[in-house]
Amino acid sequence: MWVEVILPVPVHSTFTYVWDAAHPPVPGVRVHVPFGRQRCLMGVVRSILHEAPAMQAKPILRAIDTHPRIQTQQLALWDWMAHYYNCALGEVMQAALPAFFKVDEGEEGPFTISDGSLAHWRWVGRRSDEGQIASVFGQLGRAVKQSEALLQYFQSALTWPERSDDFYPWIPQTALQANGVDTAHLRALQEKGILEKSMRWESEEHLPDVDAVLAELSPAQQAALEEVQDAWAEGKPVLLRGITGSGKTEIYVHLAAQAMALGQHTLMLVPEIALTAQLYRRLEKAVGPGRLAVYHSQVSDSQRRDIWEALVRPDSAPRLILAARSGLFLPLERLGCLIVDEEHETSYKQQDPAPRYQGRDVAVWLARHLDAGLLLGSATPSLESYQHAKTGKYQYVRLDERFGTSVPPQVEMLSLVKYQALQHMEGPFTRPAVEAIAQSLDQGKQALVFQNRRGYSPFLTCMACGWTEPCTDCDVAVTYHKESKSLRCHYCGQSRTPSAQCPACQKSAWQWRGLGTERVQETVEELFPQARVLRIDSDSTRKKAAMTQFVDWLEKGEVDIVVGTQMVGKGLDIQGLNVAVILQADNALQLPDFRAHERAFQLFTQVAGRTGRRDSPGRVYIQTATPEHPVLLAVQAGDYEAMADQLLQDRQAHHYPPFVRMMRLEIRHRREYVASQAAHYLAGQLNQTLGGGVLGPDAPSVARVKNVYLQHLWLKLPVDRGLPTTKKRIRQSVDQLAFHPDFKSVKVVVDIDPA
Numbered sequence: 096m097w098v099e100v101i102l103p104v105p106v107h108s109t110f111t112y113v114w115d116a117a118h119p120p121v122p123g124v125r126v127h128v129p130f131g132r133q134r135c136l137m138g139v140v141r142s143i144l145h146e147a148p149a150m151q152a153k154p155i156l157r158a159i160d161t162h163p164r165i166q167t168q169q170l171a172l173w174d175w176m177a178h179y180y181n182c183a184l185g186e187v188m189q190a191a192l193p194a195f196f197k198v199d200e201g202e203e204g205p206f207t208i209s210d211g212s213l214a215h216w217r218w219v220g221r222r223s224d225e226g227q228i229a230s231v232f233g234q235l236g237r238a239v240k241q242s243e244a245l246l247q248y249f250q251s252a253l254t255w256p257e258r259s260d261d262f263y264p265w266i267p268q269t270a271l272q273a274n275g276v277d278t279a280h281l282r283a284l285q286e287k288g289i290l291e292k293s294m295r296w297e298s299e300e301h302l303p304d305v306d307a308v309l310a311e312l313s314p315a316q317q318a319a320l321e322e323v324q325d326a327w328a329e330g331k332p333v334l335l336r337g338i339t340g341s342g343k344t345e346i347y348v349h350l351a352a353q354a355m356a357l358g359q360h361t362l363m364l365v366p367e368i369a370l371t372a373q374l375y376r377r378l379e380k381a382v383g384p385g386r387l388a389v390y391h392s393q394v395s396d397s398q399r400r401d402i403w404e405a406l407v408r409p410d411s412a413p414r415l416i417l418a419a420r421s422g423l424f425l426p427l428e429r430l431g432c433l434i435v436d437e438e439h440e441t442s443y444k445q446q447d448p449a450p451r452y453q454g455r456d457v458a459v460w461l462a463r464h465l466d467a468g469l470l471l472g473s474a475t476p477s478l479e480s481y482q483h484a485k486t487g488k489y490q491y492v493r494l495d496e497r498f499g500t501s502v503p504p505q506v507e508m509l510s511l512v513k514y515q516a517l518q519h520m521e522g523p524f525t526r527p528a529v530e531a532i533a534q535s536l537d538q539g540k541q542a543l544v545f546q547n548r549r550g551y552s553p554f555l556t557c558m559a560c561g562w563t564e565p566c567t568d569c570d571v572a573v574t575y576h577k578e579s580k581s582l583r584c585h586y587c588g589q590s591r592t593p594s595a596q597c598p599a600c601q602k603s604a605w606q607w608r609g610l611g612t613e614r615v616q617e618t619v620e621e622l623f624p625q626a627r628v629l630r631i632d633s634d635s636t637r638k639k640a641a642m643t644q645f646v647d648w649l650e651k652g653e654v655d656i657v658v659g660t661q662m663v664g665k666g667l668d669i670q671g672l673n674v675a676v677i678l679q680a681d682n683a684l685q686l687p688d689f690r691a692h693e694r695a696f697q698l699f700t701q702v703a704g705r706t707g708r709r710d711s712p713g714r715v716y717i718q719t720a721t722p723e724h725p726v727l728l729a730v731q732a733g734d735y736e737a738m739a740d741q742l743l744q745d746r747q748a749h750h751y752p753p754f755v756r757m758m759r760l761e762i763r764h765r766r767e768y769v770a771s772q773a774a775h776y777l778a779g780q781l782n783q784t785l786g787g788g789v790l791g792p793d794a795p796s797v798a799r800v801k802n803v804y805l806q807h808l809w810l811k812l813p814v815d816r817g818l819p820t821t822k823k824r825i826r827q828s829v830d831q832l833a834f835h836p837d838f839k840s841v842k843v844v845v846d847i848d849p850a
């Protein structure tokens with residue numbers, strides 16, 4: 096018999112081997128196989144082949160498992176992703192399998208992902224024999240340690256949740272060990288016929304009842320919940336547009352509880368793992384500690400393993416899994432409910448390496464495949480999802496009412512042109528913005544200053560000759576970080592100490608240009624010396640648990656002013672925040688990206704939504720050179736739909752997503768000339784095989800990263816078809832490039848729906 100094996104190699108095919116293990120093969124088991132010059136690679140059996148392959152196949156080295164470790168639905172997901180994202184099945188497998196799955200050659204078994212069972216102990220007697228307990232102790236005589244172990248068993252049994260049967264409960268060995276019992280004494284009691292042992296799944300019957308702690312919904316929330324339930328009953332995905340502060344989370348919790356009542360799991364994806372600390376506390380209160388699991392890259396391997404094992408157990412209590420996009424790869428056969436929170440966030444998109452997938456879109460596919468309810472939630476949905484809602488593919492549910500007494504924020508434009516002319520500026524702040532912050536502090540409230548650039552200053556420029564310090568390996572200026580006194584490249588991460596003199600003219604006339612959060616923090620501390628200032632960006636939250644600490648300070652009211660990047664827009668709940676100042680709004684509006692306006696609208700609306708969430712209306716000040724910009728006016732009006740409709744019209748007129756599907760081919764080479772030549776050659780090949788339609792090549796705005804030159808080709812494909820032939824042709828053209836004598840070392844990266 097032969098098996099088709101998925102191997103962790105970036106090749107668009109699977110591999111056939113002879114199955115000569117003693118037991119019959121099953122899809123989903125892990126194997127070691129010889130591969131090329133590598134003696135041993137670990138792979139996963141995808142299917143069983145009953146006919147001999149055309150080419151002679153080698154035998155497998157060994158079967159690692161006797162039972163499948165990968166669920167059928169997981170294999171189906173890998174298949175779909177490899178096909179849709181035009182990448183190798185092996186690349187998907189590598190992204191999907193956590194480290195604990197990987198078994199090295201020569202490693203000793205057993206390699207089973209444990210089935211989660213644990214040793215349990217119980218007294219052999221029946222409840223009706225309770226009178227004999229005293230004589231059992233008598234039987235032990237002077238075996239003091241064994242008597243103590245038995246006593247501990249009975250003590251644990253007394254407090255253990257009551258069982259209906261006639262026996263004393265099974266107590267997990269771990270619980271007895273925690274009370275100082277040595278397993279040697281348990282074994283001795285077993286030999287004397289007093290205790291018996293069994294491998295059992297730890298009872299989950301004592302997990303708290305989920306219904307008991309659900310918060311009561313407002314009439315608006317209740318109506319929205321019912322709309323979601325009705326749509327799910329028809330098998331329709333739901334887009335929930337709930338303005339910030341409308342209490343979407345409460346609806347999520349009710350849906351999760353509903354799935355739990357049916358014995359099904361809920362997967363809730365969140366865009367920013369650093370912010371899960373805050374959400375975790377709220378959810379734990381609602382569903383109970385044993386029911387909530389967190390799964391992302393910063394969770395330890397053993398914790399991830401625990402979650403994986405809990406999910407494969409046939410009888411496990413249903414869980415709510417709070418996860419980053421990697422949670423989509425979990426064994427989710429019993430999934431009832433899939434929620435994507437802040438579905439518009441770009442962090443759902445995996446950039447590098449392959450598979451370059453959009454987590455939201457994978458969630459849509461997975462929910463349909465598993466027949467689970469799908470809910471996409473956001474205050475500012477992506478245009479892709481909104482378009483599906485407009486065409487009726489998704490049910491559109493709106494939650495326009497803020498929960499409780501809070502009211503929407505008032506947004507005011509502050510013209511930089513005007514205040515600069517009047518000389519009413521304090522550093523980067525207009526005078527009204529400074530006054531608003533001061534007033535907020537007087538009232539004992541908090542203020543937020545938003546600047547979407549980290550570091551101190553994005554340019555270090557010589558005032559004598561105009562030289563701006565670049566990265567040595569990338570075509571981009573380096574950012575000065577004052578805290579670490581270093582120049583850092585935000586593209587390759589390279590860091591160096593700034594030199595005293597300009598390398599171009601040898602003078603010392605450096606000036607920091609532009610505005611990063613470190614510099615904003617410095618100005619804020621000068622303007623408000625009494626205030627407690629906290630900076631939240633990816634630098635300040637890099638240390639483990641830093642964000643948990645920050646959330647703690649915020650919740651205790653120990654912060655007066657928050658200076659932050661887009662991180663604060665991703666669902667951070669700051670109590671008592673009533674003023675937000677957006678410093679350089681024009682930066683976000685001018686990005687060279689067809690999504691720039693959509694993103695800017697989402698970002699500013701999310702920032703505005705942080706304010707006035709409790710008892711007083713929030714005030715938001717947008718500092719801009721273009722106060723009449725339609726995007727800013729839409730933020731001011733708080734009118735998502737008007738903005739989205741307008742942007743969709745533009746996209747349709749100019750053939751951009753969601754009306755076409757974009758595919759980007761990134762050509763990479765260490766020599767600029769080769770990258771450019773290869774891009775032109777590939778464009779020609781593609782135009783020939785596809786009959787035209789290839790855009791480019793063009794160089795991206797940062798055309799060299801880590802000393803590799805980049806060129807882009809773009810394809811706009813129809814959205815309503817799977818396009819297997821087109822994708823195959825593109826793949827063939829890309830693969831053939833490697834056989835061209837001039838382009839052997841050129842790398843081509845295919846990105847479907849790039850973001």
Ligand SMILES: [Zn+2]
Pocket residue numbers: 557558559560561562597598599600601602
């Ligand atoms: Zn100079």
Ligand SMILES: [Zn+2]
Pocket residue numbers: 566567568569584585586587588589800801
């Ligand atoms: Zn660099």
